[in-house]
Amino acid sequence: MKKSLTAEIISVGNELLIGHTLDTNSHWIAKYFTKFGWALQRITVLRDSLPAINDGARGALRRKPDLLITIGGLGPTHDDMTLRGVALALDKRLVLNPAAFAMVKARYSALEASTGLTRFRRKMATLPEGAQPLPNPVGTAPGVTINVGTTRLVSLPGVPSEMRAIFTGSVIPMLRASKGQAPEEVSIGLVGIIESALAPALDRARKAFPGLYFKSHPRGREGGIRSLIQLHVYSVDPDSRAKLDNAIAYLLRELSKSA
Amino acid sequence: MKKSLTAEIISVGNELLIGHTLDTNSHWIAKYFTKFGWALQRITVLRDSLPAINDGARGALRRKPDLLITIGGLGPTHDDMTLRGVALALDKRLVLNPAAFAMVKARYSALEASTGLTRFRRKMATLPEGAQPLPNPVGTAPGVTINVGTTRLVSLPGVPSEMRAIFTGSVIPMLRASKGQAPEEVSIGLVGIIESALAPALDRARKAFPGLYFKSHPRGREGGIRSLIQLHVYSVDPDSRAKLDNAIAYLLRELSKSA
Numbered sequence: 001m002k003k004s005l006t007a008e009i010i011s012v013g014n015e016l017l018i019g020h021t022l023d024t025n026s027h028w029i030a031k032y033f034t035k036f037g038w039a040l041q042r043i044t045v046l047r048d049s050l051p052a053i054n055d056g057a058r059g060a061l062r063r064k065p066d067l068l069i070t071i072g073g074l075g076p077t078h079d080d081m082t083l084r085g086v087a088l089a090l091d092k093r094l095v096l097n098p099a100a101f102a103m104v105k106a107r108y109s110a111l112e113a114s115t116g117l118t119r120f121r122r123k124m125a126t127l128p129e130g131a132q133p134l135p136n137p138v139g140t141a142p143g144v145t146i147n148v149g150t151t152r153l154v155s156l157p158g159v160p161s162e163m164r165a166i167f168t169g170s171v172i173p174m175l176r177a178s179k180g181q182a183p184e185e186v187s188i189g190l191v192g193i194i195e196s197a198l199a200p201a202l203d204r205a206r207k208a209f210p211g212l213y214f215k216s217h218p219r220g221r222e223g224g225i226r227s228l229i230q231l232h233v234y235s236v237d238p239d240s241r242a243k244l245d246n247a248i249a250y251l252l253r254e255l256s257k258s259a
Numbered sequence: 260m261k262k263s264l265t266a267e268i269i270s271v272g273n274e275l276l277i278g279h280t281l282d283t284n285s286h287w288i289a290k291y292f293t294k295f296g297w298a299l300q301r302i303t304v305l306r307d308s309l310p311a312i313n314d315g316a317r318g319a320l321r322r323k324p325d326l327l328i329t330i331g332g333l334g335p336t337h338d339d340m341t342l343r344g345v346a347l348a349l350d351k352r353l354v355l356n357p358a359a360f361a362m363v364k365a366r367y368s369a370l371e372a373s374t375g376l377t378r379f380r381r382k383m384a385t386l387p388e389g390a391q392p393l394p395n396p397v398g399t400a401p402g403v404t405i406n407v408g409t410t411r412l413v414s415l416p417g418v419p420s421e422m423r424a425i426f427t428g429s430v431i432p433m434l435r436a437s438k439g440q441a442p443e444e445v446s447i448g449l450v451g452i453i454e455s456a457l458a459p460a461l462d463r464a465r466k467a468f469p470g471l472y473f474k475s476h477p478r479g480r481e482g483g484i485r486s487l488i489q490l491h492v493y494s495v496d497p498d499s500r501a502k503l504d505n506a507i508a509y510l511l512r513e514l515s516k517s518a
Contacts, residue, residue, distance in 0.1 A: 014474060015491070017299045018442075019290030022283065026304075031278030040276045041311070043304035045285075048474070052300070059318065076455040078462060079474050108455075120458035139477075140455065159477055183277075196335040196367075196399065199379035203337060215273060215307070215338050218398075218418055232274070 004039040004180040005066040010056050011045045012072040012082050013158055025071045025163055032172060037180025041065060048073060053085025061089065061148055066178070068151050069171070072158030074141040076120040082155055083144060087128040090148060100125035100133035100142050107140045134170040138162055143170060185234035186244045193255065194218075195229055201254035202231075209247040211235055263298040263439040264325040269315050270304045271331040271341050272417055284330045284422055291431060296439025300324060307332060312344025320348065320407055325437070327410050328430070331417030333400040335379035341414055342403060346387040349407060359384035359392035359401050366399045393429040397421055402429060444493035445503045452514065453477075454488055460513035461490075468506040470494055 009029060015021040026043045033040040044060065046052045053073075060068050073082030087094050104125045124141040127133065134143030134154070139162035144155040154171060156163045190198065195218045202214055212235045219228040231251075233244055268288060274280040285302045292299040303319065305311045312332075319327050332341030346353050363384045383400040386392065393402030393413070398421035403414040413430060415422045449457065454477045461473055471494045478487040490510075492503055 018293045022286045027281045034277045045302035076458045077475055120455045196379045199335045
């Protein structure tokens with residue numbers, strides 16, 4: 001069994017913390033990690049604040065994930081400060097990156113509304129020293145990547161269409177190349193049982209099927225008689241399909257015994 | 260001007276990290292912090308793993324927020340391990356709490372489906388030493404609160420209806436009692452301008468109106484001529500209403516100059 005590669009996401013933006021915007025970006029990315037057998041270990045949502053980004057990035061790098069993705073804060077305005085925060089965390093200077101500058105330039109020369117390469121536009125091509133830009137096919141700010149020890153750090157913009165385009169073009173190939181085992185999974189609904197009554201049978205199933213992961217999600221109320229539990233069983237073992245089916249059958253037998 | 264009280268949220272659950280479930284709980288709570296003038300500084304999403312919860316809780320407590328809320332992992336099953344993780348982070352033992360046990364007991368005695376106070380149900384009344392239960396009017400697992408230095412730690416269940424009921428009953432009164440200044444805010448849509456062209460005017464407005472917070476969210480594309488920017492201006496100053504209106508007027512004048 002191949003060990004899963006690990007990842008973390010840092011999502012930057014006051015709008016996520018004041019309750020204006022729901023962080024759907026992280027959720028969208030999370031599905032791809034699961035699909036390609038990577039293990040997303042943590043999502044951290046931070047303010048548009050240099051000390052917060054510096055501290056959050058340092059913390060994530062200390063845990064040495066194989067991939068660290070930051071989302072948001074790459075745009076032209078003053079409150080877009082992710083790359084400044086990342087540069088602080090890496091103890092690197094920010095420098096105008098020629099490849100990134102060419103990308104930004106090409107983008108604006110195609111724009112009628114262009115009013116020259118102002119410092120606000122140069123800002124989008126100013127990256128931590130040693131970083132490389134990732135093409136943004138649908139917007140102006142390129143993504144950014146840099147290796148930090150064994151961690152690949154990737155910074156993506158927060159506008160969902162741009163984040164998705166860069167992720168699809170530059171990150172998915174990386175996930176695919178280092179593909180882990182996508183989890184085998186079964187999800188069943190159990191009607192008329194409450195979670196605390198399910199717990200003993202679940203405990204026995206866990207002991208009988210080591211390596212499988214059982215998680216129950218109550219969908220009804222424990223405070224009422226009728227109840228619905230979504231039971232999710234999964235494994236990253238490559239040969240676990242039959243084992244999963246056996247575990248479900250075992251669990252249903254155990255439950256019918258106690259009923 | 261009253262200083263904002265600070266908060267952090269730790270949201271626990273593999274389902275949030277494998278892309279199965281979107282973390283709407285944190286978003287729901289975030290709105291209340293804003294409403295009552297509290298500053299939510301960070302959201303951390305963690306796996307159902309003791310080392311992860313221990314590490315995440317220790318990290319949050321080191322930053323000394325006034326309030327730390329954990330969501331998820333209070334139920335009866337083995338994968339509900341938030342209180343074990345919190346106890347580790349606090350270097351406290353887990354003990355059966357009589358008040359919590361009475362709450363769980365009362366809940367199950369009202370249940371026809373009750374099959375006794377199994378160890379799985381006792382688990383829901385087993386809290387870090389020194390903690391107190393918070394009544395759960397719609398489910399069985401009580402919320403939990405404990406003071407750690409200047410931080411009030413509150414643990415809520417992950418089932419949204421239960422989380423909301425305990426938050427409304429036990430946390431909102433606390434937010435209200437230590438109410439900060441809710442931010443004054445104005446949000447306007449700017450049509451036909453791209454973000455990098457807005458940036459110089461925004462920069463001048465920031466200098467002219469210190470204390471106001473400007474954030475632009477591109478909703479259209481920089482790669483096209485027509486573009487929509489949502490501009491959000493806010494302040495926690497109590498007397499900022501007129502200032503906000505002036506700032507918007509100033510910004511529109513600056514933009515019409517450069518057009």
